[in-house]
Amino acid sequence: MSEIREIQVPDIGDFKDLPVIDVLVKPGDTVAFDEPLLTLESDKASMDVPSPAAGTVVAISLKVGDRVSRGSAMLTLQMAADSAPVAPASSASVSNVPAAVLPEPATVVAVAPAAPVPAPVSISPGVKPHASPSVRAYARKLGVDVTRVVATGKGGRLLREDIECFIKDALVRLDNPALAPNSAAGGLDLLPWPNVDFAKFGTIEKVALSRIKKISGANLARNWVMIPHVTNNEEADITGLEAFRVQLNQEGGKDGIKYTLLAFLIKAAVATLKAFPQFNSSLGNEDGEPVLVLKQYYHIGFAADTPNGLVVPVIRDADQKGIGQIAVECGELARKARDGKLGPADMTGGTFTVSSLGGIGGTGFSPIINAPEVAILGVTRSQMKPVWDGSGFAPRLILPMALSWDHRVVDGAAAARFLQHLAALLADFRRITL
Ligand code: CAO
Numbered sequence: 001m002s003e004i005r006e007i008q009v010p011d012i013g014d015f016k017d018l019p020v021i022d023v024l025v026k027p028g029d030t031v032a033f034d035e036p037l038l039t040l041e042s043d044k045a046s047m048d049v050p051s052p053a054a055g056t057v058v059a060i061s062l063k064v065g066d067r068v069s070r071g072s073a074m075l076t077l078q079m080a081a082d083s084a085p086v087a088p089a090s091s092a093s094v095s096n097v098p099a100a101v102l103p104e105p106a107t108v109v110a111v112a113p114a115a116p117v118p119a120p121v122s123i124s125p126g127v128k129p130h131a132s133p134s135v136r137a138y139a140r141k142l143g144v145d146v147t148r149v150v151a152t153g154k155g156g157r158l159l160r161e162d163i164e165c166f167i168k169d170a171l172v173r174l175d176n177p178a179l180a181p182n183s184a185a186g187g188l189d190l191l192p193w194p195n196v197d198f199a200k201f202g203t204i205e206k207v208a209l210s211r212i213k214k215i216s217g218a219n220l221a222r223n224w225v226m227i228p229h230v231t232n233n234e235e236a237d238i239t240g241l242e243a244f245r246v247q248l249n250q251e252g253g254k255d256g257i258k259y260t261l262l263a264f265l266i267k268a269a270v271a272t273l274k275a276f277p278q279f280n281s282s283l284g285n286e287d288g289e290p291v292l293v294l295k296q297y298y299h300i301g302f303a304a305d306t307p308n309g310l311v312v313p314v315i316r317d318a319d320q321k322g323i324g325q326i327a328v329e330c331g332e333l334a335r336k337a338r339d340g341k342l343g344p345a346d347m348t349g350g351t352f353t354v355s356s357l358g359g360i361g362g363t364g365f366s367p368i369i370n371a372p373e374v375a376i377l378g379v380t381r382s383q384m385k386p387v388w389d390g391s392g393f394a395p396r397l398i399l400p401m402a403l404s405w406d407h408r409v410v411d412g413a414a415a416a417r418f419l420q421h422l423a424a425l426l427a428d429f430r431r432i433t434l
Pocket of ligand 1: 260261262302303304305306310334355356357358359360367379380381382383
């Protein structure tokens with residue numbers, strides 16, 4: 001018989017004694033890895049606590065209204081036979097499961113191919129979504145009609161942050177007539193999303209979106225609609241860099257580090273951001289006036305593909321780290337991302353993002369900016385190409401690069417110079433020391 005384990009509240013940042021506002025499972029329910037088990041509420045947000053493993057709920061250890069902190073017992077779970085162990089097995093039949101760390105909702109990935117991204121959730125006008133009493137009270141207090149709010153919680157439940165998103169969105173629309181519906185200034189007076197019964201046309205299967213996909217979908221849709229994106233393309237000759245990287249890896253070295261192209265890209269991006277500070281900024285607001293917040297730190301996010309969706313872990317202070325250390329940290333963070341173990345601190349504070357599809361393929365794409373950043377670099381697979389050197393064609397390894405940037409902050413000439421600078425660094429990495 002499979003093992004029964006006690007599941008505890010994971011790392012919830014600095015929060016303590018948070019009230020349980022909803023218990024989403026009951027004894028006998030089967031749960032999948034990452035499926036929300038209960039909802040906690042802080043003064044700032046409500047958060048779903050995901051299951052760290054797949055299995056069947058044996059017993060619930062708490063009820064709505066109880067207060068919990070990291071390590072509080074939530075429930076006991078009979079582990080699914082094929083469930084990956086979430087903790088070193090204890091000799092007892094009931095053991096503690098250490099915290100899987102909750103990703104911070106607002107900072108989960110905001111990059112994707114540039115094809116229009118359908119919102120992963122929908123509003124049914126006039127239909128009241130399921131919401132806890134405290135969320136309803138919160139909506140009433142702020143005068144929000146819950147039937148107009150996009151619910152992103154499990155099973156279409158309305159969360160406190162859905163109300164906040166709705167209000168922020170309304171405020172932005174007030175400030176920006178072009179986004180207001182029915183605006184004389186040409187607003188986004190969109191048709192409702194088509195509600196099609198696909199089963200009429202053939203066999204279908206419905207699959208629930210992962211929590212990460214729901215959150216990232218909402219972020220992507222907002223970023224795509226609200227940021228005036230432009231994408232510039234450039235090619236970098238990385239023949240010498242790739243030879244150097246391969247040589248470093250063949251030497252093996254005492255440290256056994258795998259030097260990745262991504263690590264070199266991050267280092268070169270930092271040097272380029274230093275030369276073009278407006279790309280390392282965010283749009284802010286000071287007394288109602290827009291301001292540009294230029295950051296003097298270089299925290300570089302990188303898009304990581306995981307079974308549950310895209311996330312963007314952040315390499316902090318990349319300017320102060322060597323390429324070896326960046327490569328090691330990228331490897332560790334990518335592993336944590338795939339295991340669903342990234343914590344809020346791993347994903348916050350990014351100032352610029354690199355999205356590398358090179359290991360997979362492609363000749364180009366337009367990444368969506370990871371707001372509140374103002375630019376993102378996308379790279380695809382490098383290829384040997386014949387390049388005219390003045391007297392003949394020489395085989396050179398060419399890396400396609402795409403830079404998406406926010407036209408409220410940057411303009412096309414600056415973006416072209418940024419990419420030229422980056423391409424020159426990648427073509428001759430010695431320039432990085434200048
Ligand atoms: N061109 C050619 N080959 C490349 C390359 C490029 N631009 N970048 C990487 N490669 C090769 C590497 O040389 C390596 O090959 P070897 O194993 O033979 O050495 C292989 O691809 C894997 O590379 P890697 O170990 O360096 O990993 P990575 O840096 O390519 O990827 C990570 C790491 C986390 C970026 C990746 O796992 C990932 O998640 N990528 C997807 C990101 C994504 O989805 N972005 C799109 C967001 S928009 O929806």
